[in-house]
Amino acid sequence: MTQLNLDQGQIDRARESARRIAHRVFDDMSQYTTTTVERATLRLMGVDGVDDNQIPLPNRLVAHLQEQKLLQHGAAAIVAGAMDEYGLSAQQVAEAVAAGKLVLGRPKNDKAARQSAEAIAAKMCEHIATQRTVRAQQIEKVGEARTPWLYLIVATGNIYEDIVQARAAAEQGADIVAVIRSTGQSLLDYVPYGATTEGFGGTYATQENFRLMRAALDEVGAKIGRYIRLTNYCSGLCMPEIAAMGAMERLDMMLNDSMYGIIFRDINMKRTFIDQFFSRMVNAYAGIIINTGEDNYLTTADAFDAAHTVLASQLINEQFAWISGLKPDQMGLGHAFEINPDLENGFLWEVAHAQLVRQVFPEACLKYMPPTKHMTGNIFKGHVQDALFNVVSTLTGQNIHLLGMMTEAIHTPFIQDRFLAIQNAKYVFGTMRDLHEEVEFRAGGRIESRAQQVLAETVGILGEIEKIGLPAAIGRGTFADISRTMDGGKGLDGVIAKSPDYYNPFPDLMLAGAN
Amino acid sequence: MTQLNLDQGQIDRARESARRIAHRVFDDMSQYTTTTVERATLRLMGVDGVDDNQIPLPNRLVAHLQEQKLLQHGAAAIVAGAMDEYGLSAQQVAEAVAAGKLVLGRPKNDKAARQSAEAIAAKMCEHIATQRTVRAQQIEKVGEARTPWLYLIVATGNIYEDIVQARAAAEQGADIVAVIRSTGQSLLDYVPYGATTEGFGGTYATQENFRLMRAALDEVGAKIGRYIRLTNYCSGLCMPEIAAMGAMERLDMMLNDSMYGIIFRDINMKRTFIDQFFSRMVNAYAGIIINTGEDNYLTTADAFDAAHTVLASQLINEQFAWISGLKPDQMGLGHAFEINPDLENGFLWEVAHAQLVRQVFPEACLKYMPPTKHMTGNIFKGHVQDALFNVVSTLTGQNIHLLGMMTEAIHTPFIQDRFLAIQNAKYVFGTMRDLHEEVEFRAGGRIESRAQQVLAETVGILGEIEKIGLPAAIGRGTFADISRTMDGGKGLDGVIAKSPDYYNPFPDLMLAGAN
């Protein structure tokens, strides 16, 4: 057993700090909604499609509500009111508004409108709950892999090509397939529509693409006798909408972080905090496992020096996750194997970090990311870096194992890169199957001391964040050496103060219904 | 500390069995000499060169002594007698005999002849002792690497090309360079002469090649500040002669096994047992580290099933080594990382085997061999197999680390194969520098139990060998599943029963002088 001796008191203290940090942010943000939260709400009520200029109808409708100065009341009841009034579906309302044939106003009967909205929302919740059941049944029927699950990405830019590669990857042993998004999608303030074939460094996240890939993976999963999980990015300016789409199309995992957009995409803080709450709530209800993005800190800052920021961020992400109704087994807290390979004893520190995270979150579905920053064009050396990453993962009992690619520094994966990465991991996991039960780390030794040190630093930094508040801490560049301000960044214009009568049917339904 | 709990009583019992096994063989074989022992003796007395047909003069001279029915008395005194009688050097005697100008007979004054022989031998011993001092001084001056030493092979077939590659390897980080012999040299009953440029799968072992490579390594070693050890094969039908050549030319290591030739080259048992004694004695005196060949068992038999035969053979090799005057730090007992990569928990068993050997021979200079048998044309997977081998080596504190090549199943190493292999090992050794001090194996766990099991099996098999004697045990295919008989195999015609007055000056000088 690889158990390290850690001070539970310190862990509790750190977690308490994080709890207070997250709740304070949540309380401050509860007074706002965002354009994308409203668009997501509309999508969940059945609005979809694009106009002639490829602008999604949820955007057209929300823009209309903004023009009419209605959005602060929440889109749901207003649209439900119009539906009742004109005997239209939500989609028809959207189409009529887009065609300029309909101008929306406050519902005649607000209570009735709310009831209608709730009924529509309940139906959607039923659909999502069914998807959840389908997932459970499929896993029951075809089985699933043992952890660490092998997580692979496809990123050809073309959904049909992605499907080819995803199928091959599944046959070769992938347990999870993530479709990487096209470069730049995160900053689009709308979600593209339909099946897409042109992306750069990734494939657009669209509902149709989700559906196509889901079907393909169900098919190959049935063939090979293993449920293949599908992952996408619930991140960027449209986080809540993507959550909604994923919930409807039975995605299984979503990259979804409470701070990633702020730090790495310069998205406004308020916008992000609000959006992440709604999107996580949807994810929670849909039984989706979120993947947080702490690994990214280590690609920018130094992985040894910044180890405690990872743990601090994970604790914060955990608290935000609780607030949104996520359960520990849906918390794919992220971390990474990113220490400079030239650092003497670097492997020891990687073990210490990974084991520390494992012990602080014994029930979480940890997501462990491979070396990326210190990968070079030397694919042979890179393949060995990935092998040692595989070793640490099995030794410390990680759950979601994103496979390292020897071509990480070169291109998005070729089919053979994936093939060889799977072989690498399968060999290591097999030949070390029970190693974690056999190995103990010397009490008071270098590994244990390192873990203790990182924990102590985490307690310290969370204490400070608690003092000044999370926004101010982000302002100081606490995470990834990147500093952001409350009113900076993209998407602030989409943040709307709720009016006192703001209404949205989903939080009540979903927070109660998540199991 | 990776220490396993082993029963010292069992270790002692096994070692006692091995001692009795080896001594019985030694006693039985003391009554014989061989043509190559006599040729080695002549080489040490100064005979070298070839005749017009490229037949080495030591062979011509020994053949002559055989024709004259004199060899059973030992070549040394007879040749010394002729030297005294005709005022010739040993070389001149050989040339005269080869030219048909001289027919040798028993010395006129046997005692004087022996004294002359002893004086000549003593001079050679001085030269060898000086080489030993030179080595020590060079190490003192330029320094040496810390263990595990990186051992690399060159095998172009051309000594000049080998030198280019050896120099590059040393610059890249090799600590030891082994020049692999040409395929088939081991079955030549003579040692080729001069610098050679045409070998297959290796380069001929000749004294001139030794000299050229030694000079090259001294030069590059001085440049990079690390003494580079030179290795060759003291093995096959000319084992003692190669030992003599290596001692004269300051080689640092020799592949030299008490049973390898019998099993893998079908060389006659008697021949091998006699030759290995003499050659080891020379190696011992020259301060050369021998490398035994237990790794080879695992390329033929299954590495898991045959693990105990490795340990049994090592214990036997150790006893033969003691008899020849070798000290523990000259005992490069061999073993290998050869378990099928598909075997679940194979890595655990590799750790158990390597650690067991480490603990049974705490002072030996263990030689750990890389995966070869289960290497395939998949160079990427192979590079990972080599990486895990590197992990076990540093974790269990091996001394001589033969670098695995990802192209093992394809060709003798290209320069880039070596380059990448060194990077692999240096990365693993560095990033895990102190891991061996941090890791403990669970008491009573799988790793410990496996080591105990192998030890118990070793005690058992040595007990059986002791009962029937080593030759009979080899006859039963105890090692590598290959069976050989006392009178089978090549080279039996070179085994000569000593006459009671047999004389050879070297054993007395060398066994006393080895420090």
Place this chain on the structure above:
Amino acid sequence: MTQQITENWVKPYGDTMNDGRVQLSFTLPVALDENAKEAARQLALEMGLDEPAVVHAEDMGQGFSFYVLYGQCKHRVDLSRIKVAKPEFETLDKDAINALIAEKMGRKMVVLGACIETDAHTVGIDAIMNMKGYNGHKGLESYHEVRAINMGAQVDSEDLVARAIEEQADVILVSQVVTQKNIHLDNLTRLSDLLEAEGIRDRVILVVGGPRISHELAKELGYDAGFGTKSYAEDVASFAIHEWTKRHAA
């Protein structure tokens, strides 16, 4: 007297001079069988490899198969004829660069940097521009004769050009890391077209960098210089002041 150029032909090297040994791997979009293996071998032949050997062939499922090959490359190149275009300048250290700027320009050099368009990989441009620098090489922000403005990630070319005009930039540094489907070529062309359109192309020293950028490529795209991996602030600053001096010499 004409200068004599000595030819210097080189070939890949395995373990013997001119043996031409190379290693190759690729995937074929067909299931593995003997014919597919032969197809892999023939491809290597077409590439000009003598005695190509398929040392590994493995089915990958879904109608794909993977191959590793070794062969002896017939081709060779004459090194004596290769002269890679390099920006011509000598890399100086920080103090020397500051001194040179002070001497030649008599004012601070204004350097504006960004990752443009969809590219958000700032670590490279930060390495060049920010105080901290990279691998122990301080960034331009630490040069007291440089005014370094780092606009960060995903900056629209329009915004960059507008800022360049506003700040009267002497040097524009662009980073491009994502190269899939050659998107960097589109982005870079777009920026230089915009600069032309605004009529300021000649007024700025235009530099691009990134792990897949070479000086040659940069030149082809109409940039003044390109910098690849392992470039540091002093390299680009040395180039910039050298180029500035050259332009203002006349």
Place this chain on the structure above:
Amino acid sequence: MTQQITENWVKPYGDTMNDGRVQLSFTLPVALDENAKEAARQLALEMGLDEPAVVHAEDMGQGFSFYVLYGQCKHRVDLSRIKVAKPEFETLDKDAINALIAEKMGRKMVVLGACIETDAHTVGIDAIMNMKGYNGHKGLESYHEVRAINMGAQVDSEDLVARAIEEQADVILVSQVVTQKNIHLDNLTRLSDLLEAEGIRDRVILVVGGPRISHELAKELGYDAGFGTKSYAEDVASFAIHEWTKRHAA
């Protein structure tokens, strides 16, 4: 009606059909500099790779440098035209083979095997011939209709031929594992010349095997069949009885 052959062109595949992506690595016998890197790139161009990228270049000391490249292979091959020569027989199981030998030959088939000349790699021939076999496939010794004689390692061709005559061998199995400097070609040619010289070439079924042996190569060398990696006793025995029957049909 003539048969219509549909062309079936294939190209390497990276992540898009026909993108031609291949990976390449090699060493150049020159120290690393920008010109050497360009030489590496030009070599890839000569091999017919479009847009070759040197993704890694590293000095190796002593005047060598190492390169990793990716590029887009221009070449393609028409799979429909590839028909790899295969020994024509159906692989049977042990019982069927024994039955067939009994039926067709009416006596035991004499199979003589060896690693010839300097080659001492017996694991392969042992896998085919010895009782134990390999990977769960029993060897010829376990076939009661086969008299299997394994002469082992480093057997001189002369000795093998003499034994073949002595034992009236029906089949000779030769293993060749060491292929460096093409030594196996010399060895195999030598053996077949000797069999010719002794006038028994036509009387025996002559088979060679080893990890670098293909049926095609064997045919070129005048052997009746060649077997590569993953061959087992049943493959070679099936071929042998098939071939024997064919020869004795007339």
